[in-house]
Amino acid sequence: MQELIAYFNSIPSTHRALIIVSGLCFFWLVEAGLPLFKFNYKKWQHAAFNIFFTATTVVVNVCFAYLIFLTSEYTYTNGIGLLHIVPLPLWASLLTGLLVLDLVGAYLVHLTEHKVKFMWRFHMVHHADEQVDTTTANRHHPGESIFRAVFTLAAVAILGAPMWLVMLYQSVSVVLSQFNHANIQLPEKLDSIIRWVLVSPNMHKVHHHYTRPETDTNYGNIFSIWDRLFGTYYYVPMQQLHYGLDVLEGEPTQNLLKQLKLPFNRAIKTDE
Numbered sequence: 001m002q003e004l005i006a007y008f009n010s011i012p013s014t015h016r017a018l019i020i021v022s023g024l025c026f027f028w029l030v031e032a033g034l035p036l037f038k039f040n041y042k043k044w045q046h047a048a049f050n051i052f053f054t055a056t057t058v059v060v061n062v063c064f065a066y067l068i069f070l071t072s073e074y075t076y077t078n079g080i081g082l083l084h085i086v087p088l089p090l091w092a093s094l095l096t097g098l099l100v101l102d103l104v105g106a107y108l109v110h111l112t113e114h115k116v117k118f119m120w121r122f123h124m125v126h127h128a129d130e131q132v133d134t135t136t137a138n139r140h141h142p143g144e145s146i147f148r149a150v151f152t153l154a155a156v157a158i159l160g161a162p163m164w165l166v167m168l169y170q171s172v173s174v175v176l177s178q179f180n181h182a183n184i185q186l187p188e189k190l191d192s193i194i195r196w197v198l199v200s201p202n203m204h205k206v207h208h209h210y211t212r213p214e215t216d217t218n219y220g221n222i223f224s225i226w227d228r229l230f231g232t233y234y235y236v237p238m239q240q241l242h243y244g245l246d247v248l249e250g251e252p253t254q255n256l257l258k259q260l261k262l263p264f265n266r267a268i269k270t271d272e
Contacts, residue, residue: 009164023175027134027182036185039131047135054138060145081160101169104155106221117270121263128253130244137177180204210244
């Protein structure tokens with residue numbers, strides 16, 4: 001455990017980038033061999049479009065990195081936050097930290113983006129993808145990336161999380177997001193077992209259905225417990241799914257300029 005802490009306490013930027021790239025490459029290869037849906041699309045062109053938004057997400061995260069570091073250092077050093085209320089074994093602090101960071105930094109921000117129309121306009125860019133695959137994981141408008149960074153910052157402050165825990169969470173989060181967005185076909189029994197604990201590919205695919213109620217369900221990223229606990233868990237067979245958004249039908253969802261301007265296009269309805 002101490003080796004894990006030491007590694008993530010000083011993880012090089014190159015290693016963090018390698019985690020992102022390795023995850024994309026791995027699930028990209030699995031998609032080729034075990035696709036859930038056989039999309040009629042230019043896979044490389046689709047990937048390049050989504051990777052642009054991955055790059056903007058990285059830029060936003062870098063801009064917030066120092067603020068998150070300062071918050072972590074201040075709260076941890078001064079014993080502020082949930083992790084400092086009751087002394088816990090290291091494994092319990094690790095699990096509690098991951099759960100709360102996932103609750104606030106993934107589930108709550110995602111839920112809020114669906115409930116607040118201003119935020120939903122930015123999140124629509126993520127839902128606009130009509131061929132959901134592993135590259136869709138970080139297809140976030142820069143505005144949405146800011147929302148998510150702010151919620152992560154709040155989670156760090158609430159917990160009083162040490163920096164190694166933040167780095168571990170972000171690494172696990174990005175790989176799990178790539179996993180549950182991946183266009184892979186798992187045996188239904190295996191997927192059903194996974195989604196009792198983690199957000200599985202089939203579970204998250206339901207969230208990308210183009211209409212309600214499916215769109216407003218399954219907000220989790222790492223742990224499925226939050227959707228089950230708060231009544232937002234929902235499941236339908238994969239063959240019933242249709243990706244995209246009904247309010248964006250006819251819109252060029254792979255046009256970079258139009259997607260960047262989408263949140264400010266008042267001609268687009270905000271109702272799903």
